[in-house]
Amino acid sequence: MTEATTHPQPLPPVRQWLIFTDLDGTLLDHHTYSHAAAQPVLAQLRALQVPVILNSSKTLAELASIAAELALDSPLVAENGSVIHYPVRQHTLTLGSNYAEICAQLDELRTREHYRFAGFHDWPAEQIAALTGLPLAAAALAAQRCASEPLLWQDAENRLEPFHQQLISAGLSLKRGGRFWHVMGQTDKVQAMHHLAAEYQQRWGAKPFVIALGDGPNDADMLAAADVAVIVYNPDGTPPTLAESLTQQRTHTSLPGPAGWAEAMSMLLANSAA
Incomplete structure (x- = not known):
């Protein structure tokens, strides 16, 4: 009930x-x-x-x-x-930002600030399948992204907020999902x-x-x-x-x-x- x-x-x-x-x-x-x-x-x-x-x-x-x-x-x-x-x-x-631009911004932040995270653009479909529990064919569909990047945060929790603020400065946003953090444009x-x-x-x-x-x-x-x-x-x-x-x-x-x-x-x- x-x-x-x-x-x-x-x-x-x-x-x-x-x-x-x-x-x-x-x-x-x-x-x-x-x-x-x-x-x-x-x-x-x-x-x-x-x-x-x-x-x-x-x-x-x-x-x-x-x-x-x-x-x-x-x-x-x-x-x-x-x-x-x-x-x-x-x-x-x-409505959001271009996927290639999002990934480029993430790569630049990771290199410059030494943040530890990994996202879908870092992984083959086999790893996406292992992390999500999806069948391989479905994981391949999950990798066909247009305007957002799911990532696993592997750094200290106290570094997440500075990372978030730098994304905002770059015109991006950070949303928490069930399994991943999602980086995307200023839409929702x-x-x-x-x-x-x-x-x-x-x-x-x-x-x-x-x-x-x-x-x-x-x-x-x-x-x-x-x-x-x-x-x-x-x-x-x-x-x-x-x-x-x-x-x-x-x-x-x-x-x-x-x-x-x-x-x-x-x-x-x-x-x-x-």
């Missing part, structure tokens, strides 16, 4: 819903990457024509493969809001979410009712910007922290991963207007 919601309120009709979801640990199992437990609810949302938008640190190549498995044709938000892809019209919009999941919500509002002629689902600190801003925040139980890591002053409706699931995703969405559907 889901825990009691914070600031409960009547939900609008599902035709106004716009769902943004994280993947690892949320719609996908953190260990097996399975989405089987969420499939019945996803099928229900497809039948209701509710857009389910994947909003993840994963690459566009990874998201396109997962979206195909899930039979989703909604826009995809890749690399923590750096890239938006529209599958129906095969159009890609880059929320900017991409607002961009797409504005597009749907123009298309529908009404403001979308935004539901966001996530399980980690990297999802906190996206959750805070939604009308309903679903915090999926995270037994393996740090959950997102949201300010108590927020007046949104908030739901905590008791189950992790896709089972928790389905648990929360089933409850919301049951409480929605026709």
Whole structure:
């Protein structure tokens, strides 16, 4: 069962819903990457024509493969809001910095300041597979980056903040994910979410009712910007922290991963207007 919601309120009709979801640990199992437990609810949302938008640190190549498995044709938000892809019209919009420029800046900082870290551009697909638990073919998709670089911080913790400040000075940002730190341009999941919500509002002629689902600190801003925040139980890591002053409706699931995703969405559907 889901825990009691914070600031409960009547939900609008599902035709106004716009769902943004994280993947690892949320719609996908953190260990097996399975989405089987969420499939019945996803099928229900497809039948209701509710857009389910994947909003993840994963690459566009990874998201396109997962979206195909899930039979989703909604826009995809890749690399923590750096890239938006529209599958129906095969159009890609880059909001963040160029990948080659990010890697060059990281290499320059590592050489000049002697920081100890390693990122995807340092590793072959075999090592990415070993570090992520992904199959080799999926790891190769994870290496096809457009606008962000995941890295493992191997230096002292007290050197992380100076590194962060130097990235900011270079026009970049640093986000904490479930397994890696992510270096990217000055954009995020929320900017991409607002961009797409504005597009749907123009298309529908009404403001979308935004539901966001996530399980980690990297999802906190996206959750805070939604009308309903679903915090999926995270037994393996740090959950997102949201300010108590927020007046949104908030739901905590008791189950992790896709089972928790389905648990929360089933409850919301049951409480929605026709």
